[in-house]
Amino acid sequence: MIINKQEFYVNGINYTVRSAIERDAKDLSGLRLQIDGETENLDREKGEAFIDVPGFEQIIKTDTENRRNLFLVAVVHDRIVGFSRCEGNHLNRFSHKIDFGVCVIKDFWGYGIGGNLLKESISWADSNGIKKITLNVLETNDKAIKLYKKLGFEIEGILKKDKILSDGKYYNTIIMGRFNE
Template sequence: MIINKREFYVNGLNYIIRSATLKDAKDLSELRLQIDGETENLDREKGEAFIDIPGFEQIIKTDTENPRNLFLVAVVHDRIVGFSRCEGIYLNRFSHKVEFGVCVLKDFWGYGIGKNLLKESVSWADSNGIKKITLNVLETNDKAIELYKRFGFEVEGILKNDRILSDGKYYNTIIMGRFYE
């Protein structure tokens, strides 16, 4: 699915949120690799589950053509600095929901980029008959958890000792969801 681009000005920074296009594939491949190396909040370590340019081209093509998928990018001065995806499940019993994921370069935290990617995704879901958005978040990512709660997400469950981080300790994954009547 494609949405209209939106412009934002937050804390002195101008940026645009728009649907991903095929020409974004190279930048997205590089960006994802960089972001994976900047934080332990995501599922992957740097270089794991690498997606190359053709891989991103296929994801963008699928998400553009599919009414239950949405792939957004955040752009600052023609540079992609973050992205989010909503991916639908096409089994009939799960056709009412999508899974949300988001990542933003660390240098661009604090400008509302993740919040606005989420806001645009929630708005899209609400206007396209999607009844539920789900997501997973690391238990120590307090800012993200609070943001999700502000958008109506609630904790649905906890996967105990789900991840091992660089300190060698186990951490829980929190499963959150937002349901629309």
């Protein structure tokens, strides 16, 4: 699906949240690789599950055409600095829900970009009859967990010792969901 772009001004910077378009694919491929190397909050290490330009072009095309998918980008001065995806399931028993994921480059943490990507996704979901949004978050990502709770998400479960990080220790993944009645 496509949404109308939204403008934000937070902590001294202007940025836009808009639907991804095919010409974003090149920037997104590099951006995802960069972000994966900046934080252990995501599932991948840098270079793992690499998505090339044609791969991102296909994801954007699919998400644009599918009414249960949404691919958003955050743009500062014509530069993509973050993105989020909502992905629905084609099975009827799961047609009421989507999975959400978000990432923002480290230089732009603290500007509300991830939160605004999520808020736009929630607004889109609520206005399109999607009843449930689910997401996974690393147990140590306190800021994200606090934001998700503030926006109506609840902890639904914990995957114990789900990830091993660079320190060699195991960490839990928290499963959260937001249901819109």
